[in-house]
Amino acid sequence: MTNPTTQAQEPPVLEVRDLDVLYALAGGQQMRAVDRLSFDIARGETLALVGESGCGKSSVAKAVMQLSPTAGGAIRLEGQAFANLTANALKRLRRRFQMIFQDPISSLNPQRTVREILEFPLRVNGRFDKTGSARRIRETLDIVGLDSQNVLERYPHEFSGGQCQRISIARALILEPVLLVCDEPVSALDVSVRAQVLNVLNDLRRRLGLSMLFISHDLAVVRNVADRVAVMYLGRICEIGTARDVLDRPAHPYTAALLSAVPRADPAAQTRRIALQGEMPSPMSLPTGCRFRTRCPGAQAACAAAEPPLASLADGRQVACHFPFSVAVPSADATASFEPEEIAS
Numbered sequence: 001m002t003n004p005t006t007q008a009q010e011p012p013v014l015e016v017r018d019l020d021v022l023y024a025l026a027g028g029q030q031m032r033a034v035d036r037l038s039f040d041i042a043r044g045e046t047l048a049l050v051g052e053s054g055c056g057k058s059s060v061a062k063a064v065m066q067l068s069p070t071a072g073g074a075i076r077l078e079g080q081a082f083a084n085l086t087a088n089a090l091k092r093l094r095r096r097f098q099m100i101f102q103d104p105i106s107s108l109n110p111q112r113t114v115r116e117i118l119e120f121p122l123r124v125n126g127r128f129d130k131t132g133s134a135r136r137i138r139e140t141l142d143i144v145g146l147d148s149q150n151v152l153e154r155y156p157h158e159f160s161g162g163q164c165q166r167i168s169i170a171r172a173l174i175l176e177p178v179l180l181v182c183d184e185p186v187s188a189l190d191v192s193v194r195a196q197v198l199n200v201l202n203d204l205r206r207r208l209g210l211s212m213l214f215i216s217h218d219l220a221v222v223r224n225v226a227d228r229v230a231v232m233y234l235g236r237i238c239e240i241g242t243a244r245d246v247l248d249r250p251a252h253p254y255t256a257a258l259l260s261a262v263p264r265a266d267p268a269a270q271t272r273r274i275a276l277q278g279e280m281p282s283p284m285s286l287p288t289g290c291r292f293r294t295r296c297p298g299a300q301a302a303c304a305a306a307e308p309p310l311a312s313l314a315d316g317r318q319v320a321c322h323f324p325f326s327v328a329v330p331s332a333d334a335t336a337s338f339e340p341e342e343i344a345s
C-alpha cells in the first residue's frame with residue numbers, strides 16, 4: 001500500500017470540491033443525491049467510497065466520469081477543471097480517466113472480437129496505427145494476464161466473467177489513463193475469481209502508478225485494495241481516513257455498524273453485530289441535525305440540534321459525529337444503548 005502521508009504533499013490527481021448532484025423528479029421536485037462532497041485522490045492511491053445502496057456513491061462515480069450533470073462544486077483532473085470544457089476538450093481529456101463497470105459481460109460489445117474492442121478506443125481518439133496499436137494491445141493484454149494469441153480473435157461470450165472483466169480493464173488501460181473509476185468491479189463475479197481481478201487491480205497500481213476511485217458496498221473487498229476509505233451516508237461523507245484506521249478502528253457509529261456485519265474468517269476477530277434501526281431515510285426528507293440520528297444506537301439530544309461537521313481527529317481521519325468513538329466516550333446511558341447484539345450462530 002502507498003503512503004497517503006507522503007502523497008498528500010504532491011498535487012492530487014483528482015480533486016472533488018463541494019460536489020452537488022441533483023436529480024429531477026416528477027412534479028418539479030429535485031432529489032439531492034450528493035451533498036457538498038469533497039475528497040482528493042493522490043497519484044498511485046486507491047480511495048474506496050463505501051456505503052449502503054442509495055447513499056450516492058454511484059452518483060459520485062458518474063459525476064467524476066462526466067456521465068451525468070452536476071449541480072454545483074468543482075472536479076479537477078491533474079489540475080484541469082471539468083467545468084465549461086467544450087465537447088472536444090472533454091473528449092481529449094477523457095482518455096486520462098476511464099471507467100470499469102460492474103457487469104463485465106454486458107459492458108463489452110458481443111459482436112466485436114477482443115481485438116476490435118481494444119482497437120475501438122484507439123481509433124476514436126485518433127491514436128490508431130496498425131503496428132503500434134497491435135503492440136500496445138499485446139502489452140495491455142499481458143498486463144491484465146491474458147495471452148493475446150489465445151484471445152484476440154474471440155468474442156466476449158467465449159470468456160468467463162473474470163476474463164471479461166480483465167478485457168474490460170484492458171480496454172480502460174489502452175489509452176494510458178491516470179485515473180480508473182471502478183464501480184463495484186467485482187460484485188458481479190463469483191467469489192472464486194474476485195481475488196484474481198483484485199490482484200490485477202493492485203498490480204496495475206504498483207506497476208503503472210494508477211490512481212483509483214473504487215466504489216463498493218463490500219468492506220471485505222475494500223480491505224484488499226484501498227489506501228484510504230470514505231464512508232458515505234445520505235449523500236455525504238461521514239468518515240474518511242486511512243483504510244487501516246477506518247476499517248480496524250471505526251470512529252463513526254455508521255462505519256462501526258457496517259463493519260460489524262462483515263463476516264470474518266477468524267471467529268475470534270468477529271465483532272458483535274450492531275443492529276441499525278429501520279431504513280435509510282429519503283433524501284427528500286432528511287432528519288434535523290445529524291442525518292444518521294434516526295438509526296444511530298448512540299444518538300443523544302445534541303444530535304438532533306445541529307448537523308455535525310466533518311472534523312479532524314488526532315490521528316488525521318475526519319469524522320462527522322458529535323461523539324466519535326476515538327475522541328469522546330459516550331455517556332453511560334449512551335454506552336448502554338449502543339451495546340451491540342450477539343451475532344446469530
Ligand code: SF4
Nearest residue numbers: 290293296303321322
Ligand atoms: S452525531 Fe449523534 S446521531 Fe450522529 S452519528 Fe454521532 S452519535 Fe450518532
